[in-house]
Amino acid sequence: MLSDRLRRWVFIAGLTAVWIAPATAQTSPAPRMEQRKIADNVFMMENSTGSSNAAFVVTDDGVLVWDADIRTAPQVLAAIRRTTDKKVRYVALSHAAGDHATGVWHYREDKPIVIGTRKQLRDLYMQEGAQFSERKASGKPEDAAYANAELVIPDIAFEGSLTLRFGGLTMQFTEEGSAHSTSDVTLYIPQKRVFLAGDLLNTEIHPGQGESAGVFYSNVKNWVGLLDNIIARRLPVDTYVPGHGPAHVGRGIADIEEQRRYFIVMRDEVSKMLAAGKSVQQVQAEFTLPAEFAHYKRPARLKNFLNLFYHQLIEQGFWP
Numbered sequence: 001m002l003s004d005r006l007r008r009w010v011f012i013a014g015l016t017a018v019w020i021a022p023a024t025a026q027t028s029p030a031p032r033m034e035q036r037k038i039a040d041n042v043f044m045m046e047n048s049t050g051s052s053n054a055a056f057v058v059t060d061d062g063v064l065v066w067d068a069d070i071r072t073a074p075q076v077l078a079a080i081r082r083t084t085d086k087k088v089r090y091v092a093l094s095h096a097a098g099d100h101a102t103g104v105w106h107y108r109e110d111k112p113i114v115i116g117t118r119k120q121l122r123d124l125y126m127q128e129g130a131q132f133s134e135r136k137a138s139g140k141p142e143d144a145a146y147a148n149a150e151l152v153i154p155d156i157a158f159e160g161s162l163t164l165r166f167g168g169l170t171m172q173f174t175e176e177g178s179a180h181s182t183s184d185v186t187l188y189i190p191q192k193r194v195f196l197a198g199d200l201l202n203t204e205i206h207p208g209q210g211e212s213a214g215v216f217y218s219n220v221k222n223w224v225g226l227l228d229n230i231i232a233r234r235l236p237v238d239t240y241v242p243g244h245g246p247a248h249v250g251r252g253i254a255d256i257e258e259q260r261r262y263f264i265v266m267r268d269e270v271s272k273m274l275a276a277g278k279s280v281q282q283v284q285a286e287f288t289l290p291a292e293f294a295h296y297k298r299p300a301r302l303k304n305f306l307n308l309f310y311h312q313l314i315e316q317g318f319w320p
Ligand SMILES: [Zn+2]
Pocket: 051, 052, 097, 099, 100, 199, 208, 243, 244
């Protein structure tokens, strides 16, 4: 016989099933974005599914937004409106991928200046622009966010580095190079001891292949090199904000070092397997993660990444 307590649980479970069913049957809703405080007036919007994060910085002179995904930018804008009455003055892009660079249109009411790099500009004009138009016209439920929107191209397209003095802060943009995308940009704000790393940093989740309109740009060798450059700066930073995954406030450079170790482990293991004559399928099946990375989310991303990396090692030669 069911105890009262158990009966109550069964009842609640039944209700939950009823509540969930209609939600999943509809066209997929945008992932929930959770507002997290990183430092005074610096906030990250964490994507609850592990997809792209965004961030914003509030100053007396207005707001700077970091990254905009067309599917989640409305939630970021709503969070900004809840947090401050200041307008969005700047939107800056970490890279040109769809999940980071398609949502600028949602800020149009505030007429922000959009900051990117020349290479990002080119990507947005070319393959990203074509994909945006395709999705806008597709009529598919998963592309609904594109239907009435426009792709906004950067107003300022820099190369190398750019310093923006804004609201009493120094915003140091660095085009780190090409490791995850064709042009990976970071933003360091010394007064806040914060470093927005874009997709060069993924926390508790496997890194992505750097997809841009069906082509994969992630390059492990370059990625390790760019992380080395960031580590070598020894910046006085409390928090490196990831492009995917939760922010570890106060963990500092340990997050960047963990990302670097991840790729070193992958490099060494996959090189060994290649030297032993393993096929890509064997590498995908036999590659085992050290305990440090075992809790990372989205294992499917690892499997795809191994395929990409396997062929990179053949193209570039095995590492020592
Ligand atoms: Zn991303």
